[in-house]
Amino acid sequence: MIPRYPAIDKSFFKRYDYLMKPAKAMTIRLSAEQAEALETVASIEDLPVSEVIRAAIAQHIDTRKKDPSFQEGLKEKIKRERRFLSE
Secondary structure, three states: OOOOOOOOOOHHHHHHHOOOOOOOOOOOOOOHHHHHHHHHHHHHHOOOHHHHHHHHHHHHHHHHHHOHHHHHHHHHHHHHHHHHHHO
């Protein structure tokens, strides 16, 4: 059974493509089920798998940046790093 995912918001391509700096290659490992689902989504959306992955990552980052608990954790991490630098 292929898990169902929400449709990809293609506006992410427009918003994030111009922000992309030189590409950095990364490797991920997926289960066979995830890989099949990803390929299915890409095929239905008529997009390369890499674009579907980039859109999903961009959407996740955008969501996290708006999450108050994530912001609080980020502020705490910055404080700890500043203390480390001042030691």
